[in-house]
Amino acid sequence: MKKVLIFLAIQTIAHLPLFAQYTEGEKPMTQGLKNALSFEIKDLKTSKVEDLWQDFVKQFDCKTKKDKKMDEYFSDNAKIYYIPSTTSIDIFANFAERGKNATEASIFFLDNDRFLSTASNAEQMKGATEFVRQFDIYVQKYQTKEQLEDEQKKLKKLESDLKKLIKDNENLHKDIENYKDKIKKAESDIVKNTGDQEKA
Numbered sequence: 001m002k003k004v005l006i007f008l009a010i011q012t013i014a015h016l017p018l019f020a021q022y023t024e025g026e027k028p029m030t031q032g033l034k035n036a037l038s039f040e041i042k043d044l045k046t047s048k049v050e051d052l053w054q055d056f057v058k059q060f061d062c063k064t065k066k067d068k069k070m071d072e073y074f075s076d077n078a079k080i081y082y083i084p085s086t087t088s089i090d091i092f093a094n095f096a097e098r099g100k101n102a103t104e105a106s107i108f109f110l111d112n113d114r115f116l117s118t119a120s121n122a123e124q125m126k127g128a129t130e131f132v133r134q135f136d137i138y139v140q141k142y143q144t145k146e147q148l149e150d151e152q153k154k155l156k157k158l159e160s161d162l163k164k165l166i167k168d169n170e171n172l173h174k175d176i177e178n179y180k181d182k183i184k185k186a187e188s189d190i191v192k193n194t195g196d197q198e199k200a
Contacts (some may be wrong), residue, residue, distance in 0.1 A: 020136055022129055024118060027106040029092050030070045035117040036106040037125075037132045041139055046095050046103045049139065053093055053105075056138045062091070070094075082134075083127035086111055107132055 020039035027036040041049055053073060057064050062078035077088035092108040109116040109128045118125045 022132055022136075024125070027094075027108070029094060029106070029108055030067060030072050030074075031092075034092075034108050034115045036108045036115075037128060038104055038106045039132065039136065040098060041103045041105060041136075043101050044103060044139065044143060045101060046097045049095050049103045049105065052139055052142055053095070053135070056135050057091065062088075080127065080131050082130040083109070083111075083116075083124050085124060089116075105135075107135075 020041070023038045024035065025038070026033040027038060029036070050073070054064055057073075057075045057078065060075070060078040060080055062075040064073055064075040066073050072092060072094045075091040075093075078091050079088050080086070083089060090110040092110065094106050096104045096106070098104045107128075109124075109131075111121070111124065114120070116124050116128055
């Protein structure tokens with residue numbers, strides 16, 4: 001059983017990409033076209049990605065609100081230790097559906113009155129990229145857990161089916177033995193009946 005679960009875990013992880021490609025560039029958001037880090041998340045509904053984002057940013061001691069009209073999340077005064085020269089930073093994020101079960105995440109970093117970019121804040125953008133990578137890992141851990149649980153459910157069903165087949169096989173063997181006993185008794189009864197007829 002344990003070997004099967006380990007095999008399923010390896011198979012599940014093998015089908016996930018190690019890391020997405022993070023693209024830097026201007027993206028639309030509530031304050032216009034601003035520099036962002038974007039990447040695509042596959043095989044996950046946008047609503048679930050948004051749930052994961054809200055859970056993920058909690059660890060950075062910030063309050064997150066959603067602008068429902070603009071469909072954008074704002075995390076105020078996030079304390080991200082990966083990003084140097086800041087005590088806290090504001091994060092904007094939006095998530096757009098890209099085809100079936102794919103989502104593009106765009107994440108913006110506002111330090112005081114400037115949005116971070118490699119051109120003007122190279123060291124800070126390295127930290128911002130690490131932040132995005134950590135979110136990517138967070139999402140992939142969730143996907144791995146979900147897929148492993150699905151495989152475990154399938155395994156349990158197979159085990160249940162196997163137990164039923166074994167039970168059916170045992171019952172068939174019992175039926176065969178019962179029929180053999182009945183045949184032997186019938187043969188014995190025939191011999192006895194024949195002898196009784198000869199004596200009559």
